[in-house]
Amino acid sequence: MLQYRIAFMAIAGKEIRRFLRIWQQTLIPPVMTMVLYFIIFGNLIGRRIGEMGGFDYMAFIVPGLIMMSVITSAYGNVSSSFFGNKFQRSIEEILVAPVPNYVMLAGFVAGGVVRGIMVGVLVTVVSLAFTSFTISHVPVVVAVILLTAILFSVGGFINAMYATKFDDVALVPTFVLTPLTYLGGVFYSIELLPAFWQGVSQLNPILHMVNAFRFGVLGVSDVNVVFAFVMIGVFLVVLVAWALWLLDRGKGLRS
């Protein structure tokens, strides 16, 4: 419906303008962090490590670091922006308007996806200064990056729905996302792990996303790529349903 499309564009546009207005805080820091990873892990330490998964170490970690930046940027964008809207009560502008819950969710998620992909592209461009690679499976790369950005944007939205103070917005990234990302095969192949820990690692959804993306870029993966897509799909359905349920209940929005 045209009216809902206009409402979606209004929310998404507002979200995109927001992070572009403060690009020094939203686009540059993740790129700087990744440059440090490239220099320290890829260049200095990587030279001593040699090859991993059949590629030099720098090339091996680039897909994981791109995914890591997409995940944290998409998640952080929606969680901080939506919570900020709640905190300033500007979310009421949308709540009093005839905007269905799914349109509101889609609008905020679009902001997270665009920021996640912009940061991912910037990190990719910067990584070319440290290594060179060609993309093996473009459709896989596009699908994984898009689905992952959507998935973590929805995750950030749920986090913000539950958050009652700014500290709550930082809890999940600190205690859940960062450990899962570091243990998700960004810096190593799980083949290096003992069999038991390889099995445990399979339970980490970020491992599947990172490896599916690595498959798209380098053509190698520690996991079954089809299974990785199924996993992303299942998580996406569950999180979207959760977010819509929270919106329907008005969690933290309507008394």
Added chain:
Amino acid sequence: MTHALEIKDLRKTYEGGFEALKGIDLTVERGDFFALLGPNGAGKSTTLGIISDLVRKSSGTVRVCGIDQNKEPEAVKRMLGVVPQEFNFNTFERVHDILVQQAGYYGMEKTLALKNIEKYLRQLELWDKRFDQVRMLSGGMKRRLMIVRGLIHEPELLILDEPTAGVDIEIRRSMWRFLERINKAGVTIILTTHYLEEAESLCRNIAIINHGEIITNTTVKDLLRQMDRSTFVADIQGDVTPLLAETAFDMQLRDDGSLAFQVRRGDSLNQVFELFNRHRVEVISIRPRTNRLEELFVDLVQEDQQKHADKAAAVASAAAGGAA
């Protein structure tokens, strides 16, 4: 023709058990300028919050222009413009961006949105501020911007929750003139305010809510007709001791040396002046102590408070008797 607003048996109990609304009924006709008054915590904002879908009702029905909120919530929202009590902007956004976005939330095409933005920003003297960030605006400008935002999609019913709070008298009066104009143009307005002068000068109908119940719902004219006394304050010169000894007109000396007195229905001010003359007290100036509606409002609310206090005392006494 359907009513602009029709509320039936509206109840709200918040988590924790506080019963904010105890089954109110309210009808506002199309084209009306309606005041919903009450002391703090009476249930005004809860009522307006439920109408605008910021608060979930416990039970009851709300119809806006004949449309049931339970059945077609989005259609109801299209009819409503909401101007909340608290500023709720992203203060880092520009005036123009906020309004374009708000029009977008209502699904308005950009050309129409821009036309309305210019119209209302000019009418409320904010056009020159359109590219300023909201945080740069004064309190009065923010209040006016909230009105523009509430009107941008041309609603049938405009809800104003204390729209002139903290605004200086000059701007307040210019806002009143604007609100009267849009009301004459056909927009129904529901207003809550603590400035009873505002309600008296703008509104035709009025409801007073207290403890989650409507204690009166009538026309402003009828309400004022109920007044059986007016209190005046006179600045005076001379010895008032013999005057006070007469105990007429409930005269009381105030801390600032002025004299307060009440004139009941059927009495006239001439009788008061005769009394002053008889006691050789010179009247320098005379004025009503408060606005008439304010006086009546205070009386009605106090009466209701007393009723509640008596009821609570009766319940406590019955409970004590039962325990004994």
